[in-house]
Amino acid sequence: MNRRNLEEKIFLGLMLASVFIVMGSLILIVTVIVLNGAPSLSIEILTQTSEGGFYLGAGGGFLNAIVGSLLLALPATGLAFLIGIAIALYLQKDFLKPGIANFIRICLDILWGVPSVVYGVFCLTIMIAIGMTGGSLLFGIIALTLLEIPIITRSIDESIKMVPSGLKESAYSLGSSKFETAAKVVRRQAMPGIIAGVLLGFGRGIGDAASILLTVGDSNYFPSSISDQTAALPTMILNLVSMPDQVVQNKAYAVAFVLLMIVLLISIITRYLTKKSSKYIIK
Amino acid sequence: MPPRTIRGMLKNKLVLVGILSLFLSFIFLFLFSNFFLFALFLIIFIILLVYNFIKVSRKLYDALGTRLMLLATVSVIFLFFLLLLILINGSINILSDQSLSDLIFSSTWKPFSGKFGLFAVIVDTLIVTAISMVIAVPISLLSAIYIAEYAPKKFRNIVRPFIDVLAGVPSVVFGLCALLVFVPLVRDDIAPFFGSNISSGFSLFTASLILSIMVFPIIISLCLESFNSVPIALKEASLSLGATKWETVKKVIFRAAGPGVLAAIFLGFGRAFGETIAVSMVIGNQELIPKSLFGPGQTLASLIASNYTEVSSIPILASALIFVALILFVVVLIFNLLGYFVLQRASKRWKY
Numbered sequence: 001m002n003r004r005n006l007e008e009k010i011f012l013g014l015m016l017a018s019v020f021i022v023m024g025s026l027i028l029i030v031t032v033i034v035l036n037g038a039p040s041l042s043i044e045i046l047t048q049t050s051e052g053g054f055y056l057g058a059g060g061g062f063l064n065a066i067v068g069s070l071l072l073a074l075p076a077t078g079l080a081f082l083i084g085i086a087i088a089l090y091l092q093k094d095f096l097k098p099g100i101a102n103f104i105r106i107c108l109d110i111l112w113g114v115p116s117v118v119y120g121v122f123c124l125t126i127m128i129a130i131g132m133t134g135g136s137l138l139f140g141i142i143a144l145t146l147l148e149i150p151i152i153t154r155s156i157d158e159s160i161k162m163v164p165s166g167l168k169e170s171a172y173s174l175g176s177s178k179f180e181t182a183a184k185v186v187r188r189q190a191m192p193g194i195i196a197g198v199l200l201g202f203g204r205g206i207g208d209a210a211s212i213l214l215t216v217g218d219s220n221y222f223p224s225s226i227s228d229q230t231a232a233l234p235t236m237i238l239n240l241v242s243m244p245d246q247v248v249q250n251k252a253y254a255v256a257f258v259l260l261m262i263v264l265l266i267s268i269i270t271r272y273l274t275k276k277s278s279k280y281i282i283k
Numbered sequence: 284m285p286p287r288t289i290r291g292m293l294k295n296k297l298v299l300v301g302i303l304s305l306f307l308s309f310i311f312l313f314l315f316s317n318f319f320l321f322a323l324f325l326i327i328f329i330i331l332l333v334y335n336f337i338k339v340s341r342k343l344y345d346a347l348g349t350r351l352m353l354l355a356t357v358s359v360i361f362l363f364f365l366l367l368l369i370l371i372n373g374s375i376n377i378l379s380d381q382s383l384s385d386l387i388f389s390s391t392w393k394p395f396s397g398k399f400g401l402f403a404v405i406v407d408t409l410i411v412t413a414i415s416m417v418i419a420v421p422i423s424l425l426s427a428i429y430i431a432e433y434a435p436k437k438f439r440n441i442v443r444p445f446i447d448v449l450a451g452v453p454s455v456v457f458g459l460c461a462l463l464v465f466v467p468l469v470r471d472d473i474a475p476f477f478g479s480n481i482s483s484g485f486s487l488f489t490a491s492l493i494l495s496i497m498v499f500p501i502i503i504s505l506c507l508e509s510f511n512s513v514p515i516a517l518k519e520a521s522l523s524l525g526a527t528k529w530e531t532v533k534k535v536i537f538r539a540a541g542p543g544v545l546a547a548i549f550l551g552f553g554r555a556f557g558e559t560i561a562v563s564m565v566i567g568n569q570e571l572i573p574k575s576l577f578g579p580g581q582t583l584a585s586l587i588a589s590n591y592t593e594v595s596s597i598p599i600l601a602s603a604l605i606f607v608a609l610i611l612f613v614v615v616l617i618f619n620l621l622g623y624f625v626l627q628r629a630s631k632r633w634k635y
Binding site: 111146 | 341344345348349351352353354355356358359360362363366369370373421422423425426428429430433434442444445446447448449451452453454455456457459460462463464496499500503527528529530550553556557558559560564584587588591594595601604605607608611612615616618619620623
């Protein structure tokens with residue numbers, strides 16, 4: 001009896017220690033970025049592009065990186081959403097045999113697990129093959145779309161699996177076709193999952209550095225066409241960190257702070273929207 | 284059903300937009316002679332016309348929608364094989380130049396003199412991934428159990444969203460923190476403690492530390508999900524037989540949630556194995572067989588990030604990097620399939 005209680009005590013202690021380690025290290029990460037990033041933020045740094053020697057310690061800001069990141073992540077998320085929702089709806093057993101659907105799910109899971117740098121290399125290979133050097137907005141968008149498709153599709157798919165079959169059956173019995181049921185009934189019922197999936201994909205897309213690093217190049221201005229090189233928040237952090245000057249390096253924390261705030265904002269919006277959209281769901 | 288009468292059609296906003304765009308297109312053609320805008324509005328009109336036509340016939344609408352969904356589904360399978368094909372096709376160059384065993388078992392990586400030995404990098408990758416998993420797995424499992432089973436409800440409600448947010452924090456942010464906190468920590472405290480005084484802080488161990496922290500939220504949030512789906516009756520049965528809480532966890536919850544926990548560990552492994560940016564910021568980027576854990580190294584993924592800039596000056600380097608990406612892809616593929624089959628077997632055996 002004593003030994004069992006001792007074991008209980010020991011493991012409870014270990015658990016508390018590991019929760020402490022996990023929470024401590026994660027809080028440490030956030031505090032480091034906030035404490036180092038917030039002081040270097042100013043209106044100026046947020047509203048100017050980096051053309052005036054931002055990397056050399058002179059003035060200027062990183063508005064071009066913010067705009068660049070949004071120009072990369074928004075179209076990529078839009079495309080990935082259109083493709084993702086089509087696939088997720090088609091994976092229902094109304095359309096596909098469960099065996100085939102499971103095979104596609106495995107493929108998507110593998111694609112989800114593929115490191116983002118592989119998508120970067122994939123786009124880089126195509127760029128080399130068509131003789132393009134330096135990178136462009138277009139290939140950045142393609143890389144991010146490929147990265148986000150499995151994430152968005154699988155999240156939507158998981159929430160579509162939860163749609164009660166009675167709901168679908170009543171739609172069928174009212175005379176609606178398979179596609180109408182999928183596009184009108186199932187889509188509405190799965191709305192919270194769809195929102196969560198899309199925002200999850202957007203968060204991953206805007207924060208991913210490895211695929212962007214290989215495909216978009218760099219620029220001090222706003223991109224004016226889709227074949228231009230562009231700056232983005234994650235690549236700008238890498239560029240700033242590699243500079244020798246300590247003052248310039250510190251600006252990296254300001255950029256990271258903005259990136260962290262965007263991610264935080266996305267997750268708050270997700271919570272709000274999922275709560276709001278799950279109001280009308282039939283349980 | 285789409286409206287059939289004229290008044291009903293006018294109530295439809297899309298029809299109004301269509302008529303408006305036709306009107307605008309003529310205005311631009313005749314009043315401003317602007318052909319670009321004329322064409323644009325005409326195209327909008329035609330698209331809306333076609334859309335309305337399709338909408339009128341339910342069968343057509345249905346068939347078209349289903350075909351589009353099928354197209355998307357087929358294209359994602361196509362994408363999967365295209366990815367594999369392009370990576371293989373790209374690495375043919377380097378494979379015809381040097382033998383596979385040369386690439387994998389030689390450890391000199393000197394792109395400028397045409398040497399592409401990956402042995403050192405592979406060893407480093409295995410070491411970094413293994414250490415980070417050894418740190419991350421027990422700690423995240425124990426904390427997941429605490430959060431799911433022991434913690435008061437208030438604590439749980441605060442911690443869960445926090446962990447979910449952190450799972451989405453970009454890797455470059457983690458890398459930046461590692462640069463500021465862990466590099467000096469390893470240089471000044473940890474490395475001297477283990478008796479290696481010349482460490483610069485940019486080391487395999489630093490990379491493993493930051494990787495394990497990045498993996499925490501992933502493993503924890505997936506484990507929490509599978510712990511929460513264990514039916515409460517199972518726990519109650521065990522507790523009512525006189526088992527302590529820990530015994531219930533060990534013998535009931537771990538078995539019932541076993542497949543989910545395994546899946547979480549596999550996913551964490553994949554993340555640690557393929558992480559690029561955070562690792563390349565702190566590992567020191569030197570392709571060496573490590574003499575100690577506190578020396579610099581290079582992983583497969585970070586090798587790509589630190590070498591891609593020279594691709595345009597050395598053409599064969601591009602092929603070598605594509606080969607590295609192929610290795611990453613294939614390893615992830617194998618691990619996912621392995622995980623899938625283990626899960627299939629485990630969920631059959633551990634069914635409750």
